[in-house]
Amino acid sequence: MTxxxxxxxxxxxxxxxxxxxLTDDLDIFSLGLANSLFSMExxxxxxxxxxxxxxxxxxxxDNFRTxxxxxxxxxxxxxxxxxxxxxxx
Amino acid sequence: MSELLTRPAATVRSPARAxxxxxxxxxxxxxxxxxxxxxxxxxPVLDAVSAAGLWAAVLPAARGGSGTGMVDFGVLHEEVGRxxxxxxxxxxxHSMVLHALDRWGTPSxxxxxxxxxxxxxxxxxxxxxxxxxxxxxxxLRTTARRSGSGYQIDGLKQWTTGGQRAGVLLTFARTERGxxxxxxxxxxxxxxxxxxxxxxxxxxxxxxxxxxxxxxxGADALIGVEGAGLGLAAGLLDIGRYSVAxxxxxxxxxxxxxSVRHAAARAQGGAPLxxxxxxxxxxxxxxxxAQAARxxxxxxxxxxxxxxxxxxxxxxxxxxxxxxxxLRAASDAVQVQGAAGCAPGADVARYFRDAKVMExxxxxxxxxxxLIANDACQRLGERGPRxxxx
Numbered sequence: 001m002t003x004x005x006x007x008x009x010x011x012x013x014x015x016x017x018x019x020x021x022l023t024d025d026l027d028i029f030s031l032g033l034a035n036s037l038f039s040m041e042x043x044x045x046x047x048x049x050x051x052x053x054x055x056x057x058x059x060x061x062d063n064f065r066t067x068x069x070x071x072x073x074x075x076x077x078x079x080x081x082x083x084x085x086x087x088x089x
Numbered sequence: 090m091s092e093l094l095t096r097p098a099a100t101v102r103s104p105a106r107a108x109x110x111x112x113x114x115x116x117x118x119x120x121x122x123x124x125x126x127x128x129x130x131x132x133p134v135l136d137a138v139s140a141a142g143l144w145a146a147v148l149p150a151a152r153g154g155s156g157t158g159m160v161d162f163g164v165l166h167e168e169v170g171r172x173x174x175x176x177x178x179x180x181x182x183h184s185m186v187l188h189a190l191d192r193w194g195t196p197s198x199x200x201x202x203x204x205x206x207x208x209x210x211x212x213x214x215x216x217x218x219x220x221x222x223x224x225x226x227x228x229l230r231t232t233a234r235r236s237g238s239g240y241q242i243d244g245l246k247q248w249t250t251g252g253q254r255a256g257v258l259l260t261f262a263r264t265e266r267g268x269x270x271x272x273x274x275x276x277x278x279x280x281x282x283x284x285x286x287x288x289x290x291x292x293x294x295x296x297x298x299x300x301x302x303x304x305x306x307g308a309d310a311l312i313g314v315e316g317a318g319l320g321l322a323a324g325l326l327d328i329g330r331y332s333v334a335x336x337x338x339x340x341x342x343x344x345x346x347x348s349v350r351h352a353a354a355r356a357q358g359g360a361p362l363x364x365x366x367x368x369x370x371x372x373x374x375x376x377x378x379a380q381a382a383r384x385x386x387x388x389x390x391x392x393x394x395x396x397x398x399x400x401x402x403x404x405x406x407x408x409x410x411x412x413x414x415x416l417r418a419a420s421d422a423v424q425v426q427g428a429a430g431c432a433p434g435a436d437v438a439r440y441f442r443d444a445k446v447m448e449x450x451x452x453x454x455x456x457x458x459x460l461i462a463n464d465a466c467q468r469l470g471e472r473g474p475r476x477x478x479x
Contacts, residue, residue: 012398015468016467016468017467017468017470018467018468018469018470019470033467035323035460035463036226036319036320036322036323037323037327037401037405037460039319039320039323040320040323040324040327040398040401041398041401042398043320043324044396044397044398044400044401045398047396048395048396048397048398053192056192056193056194056195056312056313056314056317057313057314059193059313059314059317059320059321060314060316060317061316061317061320
């Protein structure tokens with residue numbers, strides 16, 4: 001899951017910023033390219049990717065600064081989503 | 090051709106349009122000019138909106154709302170905008186606040202406010218703009234300082250649509266970790282309001298300047314996390330921008346319908362105006378702009394319904410085109426009617442004043458030009474776009 005997620009996140013950011021020299025630990029908000037509109041695009045993209053909503057407590061910008069941070073967020077939310085039926089049961 | 094002009098293309102995809110249109114024709118259009126003159130929308134109209142379940146249209150039935158998707162939400166806001174931009178503006182901000190509460194609010198906050206907001210018993214106000222902060226949200230000065238287990242909010246907000254009667258105020262304020270968002274009880278003794286009257290347009294939208302002086306909220310009034318305000322603003326303004334874009338389509342449609350009626354009824358030079366080619370040119374521009382703007386809105390709404398991140402850019406495009414086209418259409422509609430279009434109480438004069446406001450709110454034309462151009466340059470870069478799936 002992590003590799004697929006990471007690849008799709010990379011592709012999304014690279015398509016959004018043509019020519020960007022992207023590494024997994026590059027802070028894309030430090031480049032002056034990304035704005036608040038893009039941060040909400042990232043929220044929607046991750047939600048579409050993992051088919052679950054990003055909860056309000058995960059809205060910190062630090063979760064969206066790098067490919068590594070976004071991958072970790074997506075994996076964390078996916079794991080929480082998988083645990084949910086058992087917890088409910 | 091006649092069907093294209095009288096039955097918008099989106100009708101095919103929105104069976105709800107006929108219901109929304111009938112509501113506006115019965116409850117809104119006949120009284121919009123009078124409410125514009127009086128500067129207020131009286132309770133009976135707001136109650137009719139409640140009875141029709143329209144305050145809750147931004148949320149689907151599964152979340153307690155009355156909505157059937159964002160395309161239909163857009164159609165509703167187009168139809169209301171066709172009748173009265175002031176009422177549409179109040180629907181806009183209420184929808185933004187309701188969306189924020191439902192999507193990002195704490196459980197206790199939702200428990201307290203969701204039901205009365207869905208019914209329209211409590212209306213929402215969106216408190217972002219300040220004397221020193223408008224398009225530059227990062228410059229806002231309102232503060233939210235830790236106080237006991239919650240926060241104390243101090244500052245001045247301006248031009249709050251519906252601010253004269255809003256029961257809850259979605260308020261952007263600076264905290265230790267950056268700009269944050271709070272839902273403030275409008276009855277808090279630390280909240281005071283100064284009505285704003287005599288605006289150029291949307292005169293009945295009950296604007297107010299709102300002062301926060303030691304307004305207290307609990308920690309659960311925080312929307313999202315501290316410092317998430319700019320991202321939340323982008324997401325919420327996207328909803329507002331979409332509504333304004335759709336409302337602008339409604340203005341264009343109203344201008345088109347008024348112009349066609351007038352051009353058929355009034356004769357000059359021995360022939361109805363509609364036979365004069367330069368009048369035909371004006372009507373042509375309105376008809377094509379209405380369709381083009383409607384399709385841009387429908388595209389943005391469809392992307393919202395699928396959860397696509399592309400909706401944010403699509404909404405900027407729709408709002409930019411629709412709001413600028415609305416001002417062109419309103420100017421031309423006044424031109425078609427001549428002096429009658431400039432008279433007190435003339436519908437097209439109201440459309441003209443309201444259309445100018447559409448170019449300013451929820452992202453001015455110039456801010457959208459910056460966003461759209463930057464977005465295009467960033468996507469295309471020097472090498473051109475990368476193909477999908479690359």
